[in-house]
Every structure is written in C-alpha cells, then in structure tokens.
Amino acid sequence: LLPLLLLLLPAAHGEVKHVQYTPFLTKTPVLEGLTTGSTFVLEQPRCIFKDYSNADIWLVVALQKSSFNNSVAPGTAESAFQNFPDSVPAYMTLNATLANYPCPEHDGNITVLRVGSETSCIRDDARPTCNGPLPGPGPYLVKFLALKDSEPVAETDWSQPIMLRTAKSPNSISTTDEGHSAGMIALTTILSILFAILLAGLVAMLVFWGSDACGGSSTFSKPEAVTVRRYNTHHVYDQPAARL
C-alpha cells in the first residue's frame, strides 16, 4: 500500500528540511565495543528533532551517499535490511519517535544506539526493518530521516564514513621467534663448566688411584699395627747329639 501511495504522489511531497547535525560515534563514555566486526555505536540524536513531535525518526545506513533517495519508504523491499547490500544500496532501521530522544540530553544515562545488535531477524524477510549485524567492514554512512505520514520532512547530514574492525587469522601470530633469556644461558654455561670440572676430578682420582700424588701416604693413615716376631736364638736342639 505504501509504495502505491508513493507512486500516486510522485512530486507532491513537501520540502525536506535539512537539520544541521552530523551523526557521530559515541564519545563519552569510552566504549570498548564502539566498533566491532559487525556493529557500531551511535550517539542518540537528542534535542535535534524537537520541531517534529509526531514524526517517525529512522536511521538510514548506506554504503554510498549518492545512492539513497529520500522517497524510499521504510519497511519495503527497497529499504529492507535483508536485501542490503546485494540489491539495495541502503536500508532503514531503528524506528523511533521524539519520545525516545527527549531533551535534555545526557540525563545521567548512557544515550546510545547500537547499530547491528539484532541477530534474530537476519534472514527474516518479514522484518525488513531489522537492526541486523552489518555484513562487511564498510565504510558505512548514516543519517537520520524524519517521516511524517510516510513523507520525509527532515533529514540530518550524512555522517563521516564509519569503518568497522577486520579480524586477522590467528595463523598470523608468530610464536617461534623468541630468543633465550640471559638467565637460561648463564645457568646452562655455569652448570656445564661445574660438571666438566667434576668429571675431570673423577678421572684424575681414578688415574692416580693408589699413588701418593696428593698429600703423602701418611696424611690420613690409620695407626700402624707393629708386630714383632720372637726369635729363638738359643740352639737347644744340638745338645742331644753331643750326649751320645
């Protein structure tokens, strides 16, 4: 029905007011996940659309500035997330009203929009306004578009190009070219020298086994046992021969 309506009123829509605001990635607080492989975090457009209290504010995500036409309606195949980027150059998502972006800004809470957080509707064609994960590293351009009765009435500037993170393969991590620490080299050297000296000492010990090379035989000797043989000096056995 909506595309039909737009076809019947080709040039009848009014002027689209240009709001001086450039969407940007959240600056405070510093977020670790500001850009990931498939999501990024935008600051909410608070106090921007204050003149458009009953308009729907949509986020437009595109790969190129020139490719998006404001007359494309949200919730149709021409702006469906599921068809991005193969058959449509941009998609529209994150529908909100002024009530979602109240003034004053920063009332103590974190006011962010996480683009790419819905994973349940990635392939669900019944949900063309899915806030699905972005399919590549980008660079992406976003702007906010306010629609009243399906007619665009206001838009912001296009943002600066937003690049997402690309992940490298873990095979690129090198684990082999680390040197040896000084401690290990010192330890190995000293122990080898000590062991060599001990082996040399053992060889010297065994080669000089029994010789008196060190210290003399009397250095650690036990007390000597002196035995005296008794000599029988009297020739008593010759006398019986003399009696005969």
Next chain:
Amino acid sequence: MAKSEDCIPILQGLLVFGNVIIGMCGIALTAECIYFVSDPHGLYPLLEATENDGIYAAAWIGIFVGFALFALSILGIIGIIKSNRTLLLVYIILMLITFAFEMASCITAATHRDFLTPNLFLKQMLERYQKAEPANNNDQWMTEGVTKTWDKLMLQNHCCGVLGPSDWQEYTSAFRLTHYDADFPWPRKCCAMDAQGLPVNLDGCKLGVPGYYNSNGCYDAISGPVNTHAWGVAWFGFAILCWTFCVLLGTMFYWSGIEY
C-alpha cells in the same frame, strides 16, 4: 705431621656438614617439586595443549633427584666418618649421576619457560577455546581442558583474553565461528558477574561500558604462577648444584688422601 693430623677432623667435619645441607636441600627440592606438580593454579591444561609442558617434566625429575640427594648424603656421611674408600667412591659416582640429572632438570625448566610467551597463549586460546568440532579424542580432551581453564581464569581473575577483550576482535577464532560477533563481541565470562554467576548488565558488557566487563588481560595471571614454577625449579636446583660441587670436590680430595 701434627698439622695434617689436626686437619683431618676439620675436613671430615666440613664434609659431614656439607652432606647434611645436601640432604636437607634434597628434601626441600622434593617437597617443592611435589607442590608444583600438584598444579595448585590449574594451569596444566594450557601447557599440555601447547605441547610445551617441559617445566612439569623438570619438576618430576626434581622429585626423584631430591630423594636421591637425601639418600646419597647419608651414604656420604657414613663413608666420611668411616674413611672407607669403596663407600666414598660409590658415593662420588652416584652423586655425579644425580648431578647430571639435576642439571638436565634445571636447564629444561629454564629453556621451556622461555617458550611460554603471550603470543603462544593467545594463539592457543583463539584456536581452541570453545572449538566446536574436534578432530579426534586427543583434540577434544585438549579443547575441553583449554575451555574450562580459560573460563575459570576469566571468572576468578576478572580478566578477558590474553592481552585484553580486543583479542577477540582483532583475530578470528574458533569461538567466533559459532558465536555472532553482534551477540558475543567477547565471551560471556568476560562480563562483570553477580553472585549468581550471571552478567550484571549484558548490554553494558556487549557495549564495553567500563565497569560492566573485564578490561584486563589474563596474561599476568598465567605468567605469575608459571614463572614461580620454572624459576623455583631452575634456580633452587642451580643453588643446590653449586653447593654439591664444592662438597664433591672436597670429598674427592679427601678420598685421594685415604690410606687403602
């Protein structure tokens, strides 16, 4: 002659004292190595999966060397008091063998410690954490060990990844193959948890809001215990060996002077 007779008890006393110290150090080495082998920090699965568990081999050798040192020191004391050449020769040869084994243990511990760099753990974590399809039983065993150890590490030490949560963003991983980047920029265990073990604020964790996720890397929690283990085995063993070297030299000198 009088001078050398005074020297005998002094040298004997010194050698007996040296052997007593060796015996006590042997027991201490055994106790220390048993402590390390028991893996109080639960890091063994990580080392087993890197196939770089040399520091554990060094600790096992240390257990038996410590025991041998204790037994040999008793033999040495008996040999010195009796001035028996045979006993002392056996003592010296067995001590040299024990010296060689302990030397191997020290060098192994020091060398393998040098292999355990942050890159090694990073690569292993990315390739094995929550890997979905293991190739064989051994692979599955290692994958389970790595996953459980990392979960425990990240929970207990309030850390994420090896260098930080950005490890999961900078590199593709086995984890990334089964978990959408939008739902899991990093594993759930990196989120700040409440008492029930659930994330305090899941959206805050996914966004990376300070306070709702663990922003530190776990490398310090891994390298601390591993360093203590490796240096404890290597340098204590080195100290024991230096002392043993002196005692053995003294014993060799004593042996060569005994009358046979």
